Amino acid sequence: MSERALLTAEEKQMIVRSYRLIAPISETVGDLFYRRLFETQPQYRTLFPDDMGKQKRKLMAMLAFIAKCLDWAEGQWRQDVRPDEDLFLVVLALGRRHHVLYKIPDDSYDTVRASLLWALEQGLGEAFTKDFRRAWDKLYNVLATSMQLGAKSSRIKAEFGYVE
């Protein structure tokens, strides 16, 4: 990942600010997101469990965690971060689960991006400014790239006979 691909401090703040608007309507955003995803990609429905209520809550909890992790002033960085508090490690493991357990198609990241941005736009209306959209688009790039890296690491382990 090149340095320009990482989020700037300003973009992180945009995610944090826009997430404050998303949090109170997170259930609606979750509904909009999965409705849109299954309308545009009905073949993905069988990848998910029947109970989508739980799934929605997990997704929105993950977005809340991500926004919280991005809300760190530079001076607050410390060395003793627990693995479950470390955004990069959490996202690598998330990508590994998506590949090994949920067996998502490699090319699904772009469709999911489009559904997520659409849901945020519908949910927030005009409050979802062009700058917010750009910041979320870039955040999605960082997440998808890291998740795919996690998936790749499990492929490498499989090739060398490592059993997960």
Ligand code: HEM
């Ligand atoms: C930035 C991208 C994504 C994020 C943040 C995300 C987040 C999550 C989270 C938090 C879960 C709950 C389970 C867990 O923690 O392991 C989950 C499950 C799942 N996601 Fe994603 N996801 C993303 C991309 C995708 C993509 C591209 C697909 C492809 C269709 C997908 C399909 C699924 C499926 C099928 C499940 C699981 C269901 C089960 O419980 O069996 N996700 N995702």
